[in-house]
Amino acid sequence: MVSFSQQTYASRGEKHAHPVIKQLFATMERKKSNLSLAADVGTKAELLEIANKVGPYICVLKTHVDIISDFDRDLVDQLQALAAKHDFLIFEDRKFADIGNTVKLQYGGGIYRIADWAHITNCHVIPGEGIIHGLAEVGMPKGRGLLLLAEMSSKGMLATGTYTDKNVEMAVNNDFVVGFIGSRRFTEERDLITMTPGVGLHASDDALGQQYRTPEQIITENGSDIIIVGRGIYGPGKDPVAEAQRYREAGWNAYLNRINLMYFPVAFQVLFLLLLVAFGWCANLRYLSLAGIEVRPVLQLSQLPTAAYSNGDNVSDSSSANVSVHNDGLRRGVFGLAIVLSGIALAGWTLCLMFSVSPAMQTCITLITYMIVIVVLVVPRRIMFHTTRMQLLHSLARIVKPSMTDPVYLCDIIMADILTSCARIFSDLFLVACRFYSLFWLSRRKSLGSEYDGGISEYIDSKRNASLCADAGVIGAMLVAMPYIFRLRQCVNEYLRSTAGSSDAKRHFANAVKYASSIPVICLSSAQKRAAVDRTMETKYSDWCLRLAYALWILAVAFNSLYSYYWDIAFDWNLGHLSDGTKLSDLVAPTEPSISSAKSSSTVGDADCDGEAVNVGSLDVEEGNHALSHVPLCYSSEEGVWSASKFPLFLRPQLRFGNPLLYYAAMLFDFLLRITWTAKLTSYMHIDLMAYGGFWLNVLEIYRRWQWTFLRIEKEVAVS
Numbered sequence: 001m002v003s004f005s006q007q008t009y010a011s012r013g014e015k016h017a018h019p020v021i022k023q024l025f026a027t028m029e030r031k032k033s034n035l036s037l038a039a040d041v042g043t044k045a046e047l048l049e050i051a052n053k054v055g056p057y058i059c060v061l062k063t064h065v066d067i068i069s070d071f072d073r074d075l076v077d078q079l080q081a082l083a084a085k086h087d088f089l090i091f092e093d094r095k096f097a098d099i100g101n102t103v104k105l106q107y108g109g110g111i112y113r114i115a116d117w118a119h120i121t122n123c124h125v126i127p128g129e130g131i132i133h134g135l136a137e138v139g140m141p142k143g144r145g146l147l148l149l150a151e152m153s154s155k156g157m158l159a160t161g162t163y164t165d166k167n168v169e170m171a172v173n174n175d176f177v178v179g180f181i182g183s184r185r186f187t188e189e190r191d192l193i194t195m196t197p198g199v200g201l202h203a204s205d206d207a208l209g210q211q212y213r214t215p216e217q218i219i220t221e222n223g224s225d226i227i228i229v230g231r232g233i234y235g236p237g238k239d240p241v242a243e244a245q246r247y248r249e250a251g252w253n254a255y256l257n258r259i260n261l262m263y264f265p266v267a268f269q270v271l272f273l274l275l276l277v278a279f280g281w282c283a284n285l286r287y288l289s290l291a292g293i294e295v296r297p298v299l300q301l302s303q304l305p306t307a308a309y310s311n312g313d314n315v316s317d318s319s320s321a322n323v324s325v326h327n328d329g330l331r332r333g334v335f336g337l338a339i340v341l342s343g344i345a346l347a348g349w350t351l352c353l354m355f356s357v358s359p360a361m362q363t364c365i366t367l368i369t370y371m372i373v374i375v376v377l378v379v380p381r382r383i384m385f386h387t388t389r390m391q392l393l394h395s396l397a398r399i400v401k402p403s404m405t406d407p408v409y410l411c412d413i414i415m416a417d418i419l420t421s422c423a424r425i426f427s428d429l430f431l432v433a434c435r436f437y438s439l440f441w442l443s444r445r446k447s448l449g450s451e452y453d454g455g456i457s458e459y460i461d462s463k464r465n466a467s468l469c470a471d472a473g474v475i476g477a478m479l480v481a482m483p484y485i486f487r488l489r490q491c492v493n494e495y496l497r498s499t500a501g502s503s504d505a506k507r508h509f510a511n512a513v514k515y516a517s518s519i520p521v522i523c524l525s526s527a528q529k530r531a532a533v534d535r536t537m538e539t540k541y542s543d544w545c546l547r548l549a550y551a552l553w554i555l556a557v558a559f560n561s562l563y564s565y566y567w568d569i570a571f572d573w574n575l576g577h578l579s580d581g582t583k584l585s586d587l588v589a590p591t592e593p594s595i596s597s598a599k600s601s602s603t604v605g606d607a608d609c610d611g612e613a614v615n616v617g618s619l620d621v622e623e624g625n626h627a628l629s630h631v632p633l634c635y636s637s638e639e640g641v642w643s644a645s646k647f648p649l650f651l652r653p654q655l656r657f658g659n660p661l662l663y664y665a666a667m668l669f670d671f672l673l674r675i676t677w678t679a680k681l682t683s684y685m686h687i688d689l690m691a692y693g694g695f696w697l698n699v700l701e702i703y704r705r706w707q708w709t710f711l712r713i714e715k716e717v718a719v720s
């Protein structure tokens with residue numbers, strides 16, 4: 001059985017037996033809103049004004065009528081009229097807490113007569129189950145619903161552990177109860193909604209112990225259904241309409257992100273992203289051929305211990321002198337394999353969409369799709385792009401092997417760098433596996449109907465986390481770190497293989513530091529998530545932990561991203577030369593061979609390096625490589641080296657792709673994409689909160705790596 005939090009509001013509404021919840025889900029779907037306004041204002045006029053302004057954006061108006069100084073019957077009539085006009089439900093947050101007989105009188109009588117007009121109300125179960133029966137006697141005949149306060153959002157709240165469990169037990173067994181006030185999804189036994197107060201666009205606190213978490217944490221991660229927001233919308237200096245729109249959007253996108261697990265399940269997002277990497281590599285090979293760059297020698301493929309595999313699918317091509325044919329041989333294998341895998345992924349995804357009403361079936365189809373993909377990749381038989389598959393698997397094996405003595409080939413370096421760009425995708429994959437495991441475990445637990453055994457799920461459940469996998473974040477973080485550790489190992493390996501004290505050794509060491517600097521970023525990011533979860537559990541020190549982790553994370557990520565960017569430009573692409581030939585990196589770090597001593601393999605005629613017009617050079621290229629006609633190369637035949645006096649600022653003399661604008665654009669995009677983390681520092685650009693935010697972030701990173709690969713290989717040829 002799939003979690004209710006992975007089903008759409010619409011489908012849950014259709015299946016729900018309770019009239020209030022049916023109406024609520026339909027309203028939410030219609031208005032694309034899971035936002036409830038907590039209208040804690042002191043007068044009738046204020047309440048009506050805010051309800052009228054914000055009404056179009058909310059699904060529920062939550063009131064505290066006992067704080068309205070001039071409450072009267074007319075207020076109720078007007079509120080009901082607004083509820084009809086703007087299409088929302090009314091929830092009187094009365095928090096009943098007396099014996100059954102008393103709450104019956106409080107609910108149905110007095111000056112407020114709450115049961116007459118509030119669709120929903122709530123209670124504490126501290127007096128025992130009698131309170132629910134008392135309220136149900138009044139509310140049931142009127143078709144009302146009740147929420148239990150299973151948890152509270154304030155610091156030091158006592159609704160935890162067994163008390164919360166008791167709430168869930170009582171709710172499951174009583175039809176009048178429609179859900180909970182709490183921070184997460186509590187049960188899968190019945191579709192009981194969760195409404196969560198203490199929501200802000202930033203996680204923070206107020207002066208009186210209220211604790212705020214973001215819509216993403218509440219809706220996507222914790223599986224709650226509705227966010228309750230008060231002062232975040234109408235607090236001092238706020239524009240209630242603009243804020244309500246922002247919260248509605250944030251809440252709804254967080255819900256869409258959760259539901260995407262159903263329409264575009266993460267399992268298929270992962271497959272398509274990995275295929276995007278493969279097709280990107282095909283495009284790299286294609287355009288490198290057009291620029292006259294043959295990748296086989298650059299990537300050192302013929303030096304591989306497994307070079308025998310190049311006698312497979314693409315051996316026939318390797319005999320050709322034609323660069324484009326050489327690259328095409330490689331490309332054909334990768335392209336063919338990617339097409340086969342795309343076919344499998346598309347078939348699996350289509351079947352999943354066809355069976356979207358049966359989540360169990362979807363799970364089954366996804367698992368089968370993955371099994372087929374794995375079999376296609378590893379089947380040892382000489383079929384289906386055997387060479388490409390073996391090259392891939394052997395490269396992966398070399399990357400993973402913890403050897404400090406084996407040679408490190410450029411193809412493995414580039415592959416490991418591509419893996420670092422896929423790091424988030426791998427942790428998503430782990431989440432998928434975890435989710436499958438959790439669902440399997442849930443159904444097993446249900447079928448046993450008794451205590452369950454140990455393992456990760458028990459640990460997760462003991463932490464009372466309804467998204468089940470959020471606590472497995474530590475393993476997710478380790479997975480993200482793995483590719484960086486592989487790449488770090490390669491650098492250390494290269495360092496140990498180079499002559500002590502040489503500039504090569506220093507460069508490998510500095511590169512190793514770069515990869516090592518990504519580990520604190522990953523750990524601190526994971527620590528922040530951990531502290532945010534603990535915060536909801538009232539763990540001691542979690543507040544200052546969160547602040548400390550955030551501050552350290554900013555420092556670590558700023559250092560890592562700027563250092564990495566500098567490395568991309570100065571070393572991986574060998575750009576950043578000043579026009580007098582000084583290489584920027586010479587000024588601050590050990591360098592690769594300087595351009596002034598670098599010889600190009602190109603054949604170029606003499607040029608007038610002092611004049612404006614310089615010889616373009618023929619550069620051994622295929623006919624039709626027009627891009628090179630822009631290369632402003634000049635060559636001093638006396639010194640036998642390139643003159644550095646004529647090339648565009650911050651580039652280098654040898655530009656195999658010709659047009660300098662391409663290099664400038666690559667430098668700019670690389671910078672922008674290296675600092676996407678800064679979007680997290682502002683509440684206006686929370687990419688994670690956008691629909692498919694995580695998916696698009698991965699696409700951007702794949703793009704960054706794709707353009708990086710072009711220039712990384714081009715640099716090997718141009719400056720060698």
Ligand SMILES: O=C(O)c1cc(=O)[nH]c(=O)n1[C@@H]1O[C@H](COP(=O)(O)O)[C@@H](O)[C@H]1O
Pocket residue numbers: 038039040093122151152153154181197198199210228229230231232
């Ligand atoms: O029952 C509630 O709605 C509630 C439960 C809880 O644990 N914490 C909590 O803050 N609330 C209510 O949620 C609203 C939160 O308002 P703001 O802190 O201004 O967003 C208030 O109306 C509280 O009474």
